[in-house]
Amino acid sequence: MQVDVISSVIEVRSDDFVQKTVIAIDVLRATSTIVTALAHGCSSVVPVETVNQAKQLQLPEDLLGGERFCKKIAGFHFGNSPFEYMTPDIAGKRIVLTTTNGTRAIQKAQRASHVLAGSLLNASACARAAVALKRDVVILCAGTQDEFSLEDGLCAGLLIRKLEDVSNECPETNDFGAAMRLAYDSASDRLEETLLQGSNGKRLSKIGYREDVSFCSQIDRFDLVPILRDQAMIRF
Amino acid sequence: MQVDVISSVIEVRSDDFVQKTVIAIDVLRATSTIVTALAHGCSSVVPVETVNQAKQLQLPEDLLGGERFCKKIAGFHFGNSPFEYMTPDIAGKRIVLTTTNGTRAIQKAQRASHVLAGSLLNASACARAAVALKRDVVILCAGTQDEFSLEDGLCAGLLIRKLEDVSNECPETNDFGAAMRLAYDSASDRLEETLLQGSNGKRLSKIGYREDVSFCSQIDRFDLVPILRDQAMIRF
Numbered sequence A, B: 001m002q003v004d005v006i007s008s009v010i011e012v013r014s015d016d017f018v019q020k021t022v023i024a025i026d027v028l029r030a031t032s033t034i035v036t037a038l039a040h041g042c043s044s045v046v047p048v049e050t051v052n053q054a055k056q057l058q059l060p061e062d063l064l065g066g067e068r069f070c071k072k073i074a075g076f077h078f079g080n081s082p083f084e085y086m087t088p089d090i091a092g093k094r095i096v097l098t099t100t101n102g103t104r105a106i107q108k109a110q111r112a113s114h115v116l117a118g119s120l121l122n123a124s125a126c127a128r129a130a131v132a133l134k135r136d137v138v139i140l141c142a143g144t145q146d147e148f149s150l151e152d153g154l155c156a157g158l159l160i161r162k163l164e165d166v167s168n169e170c171p172e173t174n175d176f177g178a179a180m181r182l183a184y185d186s187a188s189d190r191l192e193e194t195l196l197q198g199s200n201g202k203r204l205s206k207i208g209y210r211e212d213v214s215f216c217s218q219i220d221r222f223d224l225v226p227i228l229r230d231q232a233m234i235r236f
Helices: A028-037 A051-057 A102-111 A122-131 A152-166 A175-196 A199-206 A209-215 B030-039 B051-057 B102-111 B121-134 B150-165 B176-199 B198-207 B210-216
Strands: A002-006 A021-025 A044-047 A065-069 A096-100 A114-118 A137-141 A226-227 A234-236 B002-006 B021-025 B044-047 B063-068 B094-098 B112-119 B138-141 B226-231 B231-236
Touching: A002 A152, A002 A175, A021 A102, A021 A122, A021 A152, A021 B112, A021 B226, A028 A044, A028 A096, A028 A102, A028 A122, A028 A226, A028 A234, A044 A102, A051 A065, A051 B138, A065 A122, A065 B176, A096 A102, A096 A175, A102 A114, A102 A137, A114 A122, A114 B176, A122 A152, A122 A175, A137 A152, A137 A226, A152 A175, A152 A199, A152 B176, A175 B150, A175 B176, A199 A209, A199 B021, A234 B176, B021 B102, B021 B121, B021 B150, B030 B044, B030 B094, B030 B102, B030 B121, B030 B226, B030 B231, B051 B063, B051 B094, B102 B112, B102 B138, B112 B121, B138 B150, B150 B198, B176 B198, B176 B210, B198 B210
Parallel strands: A002 A137, A021 A114, A021 A137, A044 A096, A065 A096, B002 B138, B021 B112, B021 B138, B044 B094, B063 B094
Antiparallel strands: A044 A234, A114 A226, A226 A234, B044 B231, B112 B226, B226 B231
């Protein structure tokens, strides 16, 4: 199995994903939030790029979620904090979600055979699903405004370790994947602290979302994998 | 001190280097070779991008060095293996060098206040020089054909550790720099083995240059720093 890691959305080339399974990662916070929302009973999460797309797509029963510059969008039901989605209000509902980087990564990956949402919260489940899908894997780190984000890279490294465990082989990786695996190995016993030192961790802490960073630092909190089907992320 | 790491030449933006000291890294093999050549007595190394530029620039006493696809260029005195430059023949000579990625990185950095050539071979000397130059630092990983190369990233991580030692403070880094520092920490006790597993390490081994990889894996073999002055790298 080949497992390549791409450092941010801007690095994507159009043919990178053909015949592959893509695992899109935006640890702080889009993919962590999608995983959390599905774990709390929503039926699906539809990732869209713009606020207008979200409003146009919204059916009467749908809920709107999303952020710009880490803040909730005016008129939306929820922002992009996983804690907002831990409510019975979302049970059975479709959520239309727009975030700055994470939903863009999922959109970019649409040419792949399969698109999964990965985070620290669902790493093992994600690795098992990727192995079950029997394709080479591309781990796409969303990054932040076209820059690499530390937490996405560490999650990529963790996913490679989990893929090794599940597949009982050492997957071939590109050089960037090899570096992320090494970085994860260094940080694995102090993930929360390391995430808090990254640029997104610092920014979120500063504006009152330190608990989000702590929550998103947990490994394998949920045993589920969001997969893209007909433009919506549903449980695999 | 701010120390940012850029993952490959294609990631460079035109204003990244203004008022900064750039440390250009191409561990396999251009910057390792430049360091080795200066350590063996050549007067300067002039990095140029194309074979034609090298020929046009050559004065009667000059030596030509360089590679394309890891092989020596026809009619040139030397290829890009550091071992070729360990000869008294280069004493006092100017060497015009063209390589695929490393010389391009140095060229790209010309708008910086200072441009140094960094490698594992001269990491401590490089960190001391960068601190003495009293500017913020950008570590530019040359990469390979616009892709990140593992050995350049690990060298960037080592340089951050050395900058910490020399400056007695923990420099601020971007997220990519933080990841490279973590990756270096994981690999520091098996650098040669790790370099041999990277894509350049594998490629060089396959075509008979395994010893080059081993040689370039040595930390602080030389106590000198190449710095760019009037288009030529000379001893700092």
